[in-house]
Structures are given as C-alpha cells and as structure tokens.
Amino acid sequence: MIFTVAIDGPAAAGKGTISRAVAAHFGFAHLDTGLLYRAVGAKGGDPVMAARALTEADLAREGLRTLEAGQAASRVAVIPEVRAALLDFQRRFARRAGGAVLDGRDIGTVICPEAEVKLYVTASAEVRAHRRWLEVGGDEARVLAEVKERDARDMGRADAPLKAASDAMVIDTSEMAADEAVATALAVVAARLGR
C-alpha cells in the first residue's frame, strides 16, 4: 500500500508529536525532514556539497535539536540547490510501500502534492515559543524572537516557502492538549483509510 501523510507547519506547533503518534498507530514509517536540513546546517562548509553527501550518520549526530541548529537549518533551507539535493530521498520515502508520515514545511506543497492526507499544524508564535522554552530553558523573550525570525525566513523564502497546501486540513494547537491534537489527526487518517 502506498499512503502518504504530509504534516507541515511552523516550528514547535506539535508536528513531531502528531507525526510520531500517527506513524506508531498505523505502522507507517516516519521521516522528520527538518532533521535533514539541521544535519546540512551542522556539517559546516559548503551547504550544497553537504546536502549532496548527506548520510545516515549525519542524521544521528548530537546537537541537532538546539535552537542554533534550527536557525542554521533555516538558513541553508533557503538555498534551492540544497532543497533539490534532498528532494529525491524525501519523495522515495513518501511513496515507499507500507505507508509513510513526513513532517516538515513543504511536504504537502512540493515534496508530495499527491499525499493522501495533508495536515497543516500551527499555533500562535507565543504558544510555540513557550513550549520550546519549556524544553530548552533560558530567556523566553529570546526564544520567542528566534521563533519569529525562523517563521519569517521559512515563510518568506522564494523556493518552497512554508504555507498550507490548499487541500490541507488545518489543526491549530494553540489551545489544544497534545492528546486532543493527536486524536484529531488519527481520526482524519483513519477516515481516509476507510477504517
């Protein structure tokens, strides 16, 4: 069975939690595509060369979850040649047998416009910054500024900007508990599978 669940949205909206839960529930493979860009940003040197030479080991390196790694990822993600180098891998993953969940910024719009289910998971910048701050600590105002800076870059870039696909279902998690957001997503996928 070929079945793709595309989950897009800004940082810390809850995409990861929802993606992991959907993948576990339906037995689908899961790809956190942000990790690809984080690994490219963390490698240093020429980002295009880094993207072309990316390996599994690069994805497993430590420190990819920090705010700094997120900013570095967002900066290399504006480069069209970096995005092009990562395209085939993501497309093949999306259409692999057995079902796949991919979360990122452009999955429903560019990587897999034919996805069977498209979700756009969002929340206010303040709520997302607060969640991220609970994880990383430090100065909450700085975390909010980082979130806003990354939103502006990810939404404003020319190539594959972050936006909801016209046929995506929007889940705003600003005032939703995680289990409620997960239940909403599971119901959408189950309905599309006819279960």
Ligand code: DC
């Ligand atoms: O989801 P994340 O926070 O790990 O993503 C890090 C950065 O990578 C994000 O700010 C923009 C970029 N990214 C992208 O451009 N396209 C994707 N599909 C996933 C991430």
